[in-house]
Amino acid sequence: MYKKILKERKAFKGSIDRIITNYAILGATHEILKETNEIVFPFTTAEMLDVFDAFVNNLKRKLDTANVISRFWDVFVACLSGSEINKLHLGLQLDIQGQLLYIRFTEVYNRIQTEWFPRFSESCPSKTTLLEKLKEDKYFVEEKKSHRFANTNTSAYVLDLNKIDNKESILFALNLQLEQREAQQGLQSLFSPPATPNSHNIKEEKDAEDGLAF
Structure with missing residues (x-):
């Protein structure tokens, strides 16, 4: 009854x-x-x-809230190692200092929004909704007005990485990203063409040759 x-x-x-x-x-x-x-x-x-x-x-x-936040972090991790178009790059859209994770939320949201529907067959929650749910969670620390990322100073949301359930997956994906970056830089150095001597160096070498005694 x-x-x-x-x-x-x-x-x-x-x-x-x-x-x-x-x-x-x-x-x-x-x-x-x-x-x-x-x-x-x-x-x-x-x-x-x-x-x-x-x-x-x-x-x-x-x-x-738990369901939405869980999906957010699943997509976040996927975007750390996804295609370059929607990839989240350490230093550009996020930063880590100690146990703190700094994110440029608008930049992060724009990439997550693109990946959300193909994964879950539903529209991504609004930016305001996701932000509210993040701020209500245990790992939210503060909104910082200015933080230095690789190419700019801008506002950032600060989260305690140790309190995020996906911490290990995030760190693993970021380590792979760093290894790939180092490998690419190594290849660029290995295959870069030899430096082209400038006219000043050529003249110095010619003067030296003219001064040789035979």
């Missing part, structure tokens, strides 16, 4: 069966004890149901 009552309440719409069952057991227990007249509850059935509604709404918000 209580499962039917709860399913008809707005707060329980779309809830998984386990949540409804748990609250139905509490409601049924309350009803049985109330009918025995052995226990006098300091609240009415309607007040109890209002509390159930509040608890379920809060739980659904937490589950929704």
Whole structure:
């Protein structure tokens, strides 16, 4: 009976069966004890149901936030090693100093937004929504007005890397990125053409030859 009552309440719409069952057991227990007249509850059935509604709404918000944030970090990690077009580069869109992760959120969001739909077959949440959820999480530290990235000073959001569940995946992807960067720089040095002597050097060499005694 209580499962039917709860399913008809707005707060329980779309809830998984386990949540409804748990609250139905509490409601049924309350009803049985109330009918025995052995226990006098300091609240009415309607007040109890209002509390159930509040608890379920809060739980659904937490589950929704956890799901969105989990997807955000999954795409974030993928963008660290993805195609160059949507790649997040250490020093450009993000920076790490000690245990702190600095991100240029607009730059990061623009890349994540592109990758979101192909992965999850749904539109990416708005920039405001994602930012609010990040700021509500345990790893948010502060919004910094100015931080030096490789090519500019700009504002950044600061996160505690140690409190991010995807920490190891982030560090692994960044290490690969650094290794690739070092390898590319090494190849450029290896295959770079020899320096072309300038006219000043040529003249100096000619003068030296003219001064030789034979």
